[in-house]
Amino acid sequence: MRTNPPFAALTTPLSGGRQQRHWDARAALNFMLGGAGSGLIVFAAIGELDAPWAVALALMLIAGGLGAVWLEIGRKLRALHVLFNPFTSWMTREAFVAVLLFPLGLGSIFVPQALPAAAVAALAFLYCQARILCAAKGIPAWRAPEVVPLVVATGLAEGAGLALFFSQETLLIVLLCLAVLLRAFAWVRYRAAVTVSNLLPALYGTLPIVVIALASFYAREAAMLAGIAAVASGWWLKFSLVTRVAPAQGFTLPRVPVRGAR
Numbered sequence: 001m002r003t004n005p006p007f008a009a010l011t012t013p014l015s016g017g018r019q020q021r022h023w024d025a026r027a028a029l030n031f032m033l034g035g036a037g038s039g040l041i042v043f044a045a046i047g048e049l050d051a052p053w054a055v056a057l058a059l060m061l062i063a064g065g066l067g068a069v070w071l072e073i074g075r076k077l078r079a080l081h082v083l084f085n086p087f088t089s090w091m092t093r094e095a096f097v098a099v100l101l102f103p104l105g106l107g108s109i110f111v112p113q114a115l116p117a118a119a120v121a122a123l124a125f126l127y128c129q130a131r132i133l134c135a136a137k138g139i140p141a142w143r144a145p146e147v148v149p150l151v152v153a154t155g156l157a158e159g160a161g162l163a164l165f166f167s168q169e170t171l172l173i174v175l176l177c178l179a180v181l182l183r184a185f186a187w188v189r190y191r192a193a194v195t196v197s198n199l200l201p202a203l204y205g206t207l208p209i210v211v212i213a214l215a216s217f218y219a220r221e222a223a224m225l226a227g228i229a230a231v232a233s234g235w236w237l238k239f240s241l242v243t244r245v246a247p248a249q250g251f252t253l254p255r256v257p258v259r260g261a262r
Contacts, residue, residue, distance in 0.1 A: 028242040029068035031129055032235045035151065037061030038126040039159015039179075041105060045119035047163055047172045052109040054166045055118070058159075059105045062125070066098065090135050094128035101125055126155045133241075141245050146190040153183040154234045161230030168220040173213050176223075180209050180230055187237075209233070 040058040043049075104118035130151035133142040141147075160176040184206040209229045216223035 023242055025239070025243055026068040026071055028239045030065035031133075031151065031238045031242060033061040033065035033068070034129055035126055035155030035238065036158035036162060036231060036234070037065070038122040038129075039155040039157070040162045041101075041115075041122035041159070042119045042126075042156065043159045043163040043172065043175060044166075045115045046175065047167060047169060049163065049166050050112075051166045054163065055105050055109050055115070057162070058122070059102060062098065062101070090128050090131040094125060094132065097121055097125045097128055126152055129155070141194055141241065144190065144194045146186070146193045147241075150183070150186040150190045151238070153179065153186040154237060157183045158231045158234040161227035161234075164216075164223040164227035168216060168223040170217070173216055173223055173226075176226060176230060177210050177213050180206055180213075183234070 037058040037060070040054060040061070044054045044058065101118065101121040101124075104114055104121050108115040108118045127148075130148040133139075133151060134145060134148050136142045157176070157179040160172065160179040163172050164176060209226050212222050212229065213226040216226060
């Protein structure tokens with residue numbers, strides 16, 4: 001896969017080294033839209049949202065993310081190859097979970113009792129996305145195990161933020177605060193484990209988001225503002241992680257063969 005010129009400006013590395021060129025903004029959209037959509041389905045089930053539009057929006061976000069990845073492929077029909085390696089590829093597992101998620105999600109619009117099952121599938125989809133990054137062993141910023149809880153927590157925070165557009169119930173406001181704090185905790189652990197992560201934007205929005213969310217107890221309109229901040233900060237974090245701070249590590253030879261003296 002090659003980075004097309006229109007997207008080249010979006011993948012300028014922030015540090016020295018050979019920046020990976022296989023995944024650009026379109027690949028980042030899969031993590032951004034797919035994570036937010038998965039999180040929204042999870043919180044739609046937890047908050048027992050009556051609005052079927054919440055699930056519909058979530059499925060459109062996930063479909064948009066997968067579609068963006070498909071657009072990145074040079075030969076579009078090769079997308080079917082992703083189904084051939086379920087035992088070794090987290091991309092394959094993500095695809096299989098998506099095949100299960102969409103029928104469950106669509107079914108839950110008409111049969112609300114199916115929403116918990118759709119939420120479990122959405123959580124599995126989010127986990128597969130996180131493991132896709134972690135499986136890229138050649139990218140130091142991705143391969144750390146701490147990236148998995150970071151991506152999962154970020155998706156949940158985004159989903160909680162989107163859920164507030166459909167309901168401003170106290171439970172969802174509290175869950176947003178908890179999800180944002182969980183994301184901040186996962187970020188601290190990630191930064192401690194990965195040296196290159198100091199180039200990523202710090203989550204300065206954590207405290208303001210919590211304050212705005214708590215203020216919504218007095219003015220419910222503030223809940224949507226907190227939701228926008230949670231989604232925007234999460235998307236920028238994942239966009240930066242995928243496209244801007246991903247230098248590939250070259251080969252190292254700890255022992256070099258030496259020709260014996262004659």
